[in-house]
Amino acid sequence: MELRPYQQEAKQAVLNEWGKGILKTLLVLVTGGGKTIVFSKITEECVRNGERVLILAHRGELLDQAADKLKKATNLGCATEKAEESCIGSWFRVVVGSVQSLMREKRLNQFPKDYFNTIIIDEAHHCLSDGYQRVLSHFNEAKVLGVTATPDRGDMRNLGQFFESLAYEYTLPRAIKEGFLCPIKAQTIPLKLDLSGVSVQAGDFKNGDLGNALEPYLESIADEMLKCCTDHKTVVFLPLIKTSQKFKDILNKKGFRAAEVNGNSQDREQVLADFDSGKYNVICNSMLLTEGWDCPSVDCIVVLRPTKIRSLYVQMVGRGTRLHSGKDHLLLLDFLWHTERHELCHPAALICESEEVAKKMTENIEAAGCPVDIEAAEKQAADDVVAQREEALAKKLAEMKNRKRKLVDPLQFEMSIQAEDLASYVPAFGWEMGPPSDKQIKTLEKLGIFPDEIESAGKATKLLERLDKRRNEGLTTPKQIRFLEGRGFQHVGTWQFEGAKSLIDRIAANGWRVPNEINPSEYKPTQIEQPLGWEI
Structure with a gap:
């Protein structure tokens, strides 16, 4: 099985991390990106090197899926460590294991600590639980790869x-x-659903309270679905089994061909097969189908289980993002949840890194009143936010003109070079969250960045990497940006170094005044030959 280009890049990136001595690394592939295929190929590489590999997951469906894809992608068989099945004594070099089984002390102690050379964790966002940590602590010398589609910032x-x-x-x-x-x-449904009385548990809404809060609206929601879902193959996520079953009955009365599955369904596989084949056009479930189930023909997702946890939201929407013949887009219905305490996930959570852009995008989709492509919506929201930031920055620059500081404010630098990734950066790993080092602070000051507003080592690292890249590309220095934008020139961060230097020389020759023939707000530097490098 041939890997797609990005899958090959992902595989090589993981092997490179291990090769550098980084033994615990993470791989993030969007739902539908083929993460099982990628870690199957990584497993094949490990086996080729004589290693024994454990593929660890928390659900039987994920273990079965991993074993099946491993066989199809690499022709490798595997043993199973789950319930009554054990891999001890097997000649297979690959084991798919249930964390619930392996975490048990008696079972775990049957394995030498060096039994596995490599551990691959499927759905790795679960791996901080006590069960996973018990297993990982036992095999503490193994290389570890965590694979997930849904790491939110938290x-x-x-x-x-x-x-x-x-x-x-x-x-x-x-x-x-x-x-x-x-x-x-994405389309916002103009139906206001009141969740203000719903309590919270473990950082999210309690399913029981959600089910009760949702019931008065089920008829109205079904009526709204009649307006936009009748020609779609739809998956509906609900908080409770009883709510899911009730909504199925309501949909059938409205003319849909709806079915329902839950963890207790004896005929679950048959119902899902019938939905896949077209016997049903709606499948209702109480959060059963968030992981380990694929039906590429799904082209509409209805989320009636509001959540503030991005990873859960992405899993739900991911059931409909795969390609399928005749399917040109996924319709995602968004509801106007009223809650006084929590910011809920909306379609913007799928695509926006910045909370500021996400909020604006949600407002824009709601105002549109019709399906809106989320990529176009994100771009528009980002443009709107940039315009707002530039307005705020103009006021800030006006204030800065009166300061004696010769260093450029980090926000001014980011906006000038149009670096949304820097402006929205949030530290993720432990080392990134610490304060900048003395060396980083001194280097930033030397290069013209005011360091006092940089709160983390990760942000300092990102800025220094960007400054080094800009130097190599012959772009403007922070001090040039500070000097010229302080005199009204726009987006100096996008200019070449030599163009800025030439203009500063003209201003210096004019007694440090902008020549009369130059309008700073409209000025564009002329093309300069190959830049010579940075200097002040």
Whole structure:
């Protein structure tokens, strides 16, 4: 089985991390990106090197899926460590293991600590639980790869306590752009659902309270679905089994062909097969189908289980992002949840790194009143936020003109070079969260950045890397940006070094005044020959 280009990049990135001595690394591939195929190929590489590999997961479906994909992708068989099955004595070099079984002390102690050379954790955002940590602590000399599709920022901060690096990340926007996942169109349904009385447990809404809060709205929600879902193959996520069953009955009365599955369904596989074949056009479930189930023909997702946890939201939406013949987009229905205490996940959570952009994107989609492509919506929201920031920055620059400081404010630098990634950066791993080192502070000051507003070593590292890259590309220095933007010139960070230097020389020759023939707000530097390098 041939890997896609990004899958090959991901595999090589993981091997490179291990080769550098970083034994605990993380791989993030968007839902539908083929993470099982990638870690199957990594497993094959390990076996080729004579290693014994444990693939660890928390659900039987994930273990079965891993064993099946491993066989198809590499022709490797595997043993199983789950319930009554044991891998001890097996000649297979690969084991798929249930964390619930392996975590038991009596079972775990049957294995020497060096029994496995490599451990691969599927759905690695679960791996900080006590059960996983017990297993990982036992095999503490093994290389570890965590694979997940859904690390939200909170997860990444937490996962950074265990993993030492992020080897590779393949995002939803990139997958859509490169044609490996289908575009998503989001539509806000103008139905206000009151959740103000719902209590919170473990950082999210309690399912029981959600089910009760949702019931009065089920008829209205079904009516709204009649307006936009009748020609779609739809998955509906609900908080409780009883709510899911009730909603199925309501949908059938409205003319849908709806079915329902839950953890107690004896005929679950048959119902899902019938949905896949077209017997049903809606499948309702109480959070059963978030992981380990694929039906590429799904082209509509209805999230009636509101959540503030991005990883859960992404898993739900991910059930509909795979490509399928005749499917040109996924329709994602978003609801106006009213809650006084918590910011809930909306379609913007799928694509936005910045909370500021996400908030603006959610407002824009709500105002549109029709399906909106989320990539176009994100770009528009980002442009809106940049315009707002530039307005705020103009006021800040006006204040800065009166200061004697010769260093450039980090925000001014980021906005000038149009670096949204720097402006929205959030530290993830442990080392990134610490304060900048004395060496970083001194280097930033020397290069013209005011360091007092840089709170983390990770942000300092990102800035220094960007400054080094800009120097190599012959772009403007922070001090040039500070000097020229302080005199009204725009986006000096996008200019070549030599163009800025030539203009500063003209201003210096004019007694440090901008020549009358130059309008700073409209000025564009002329093309300069090959830049010679940075200087002040």
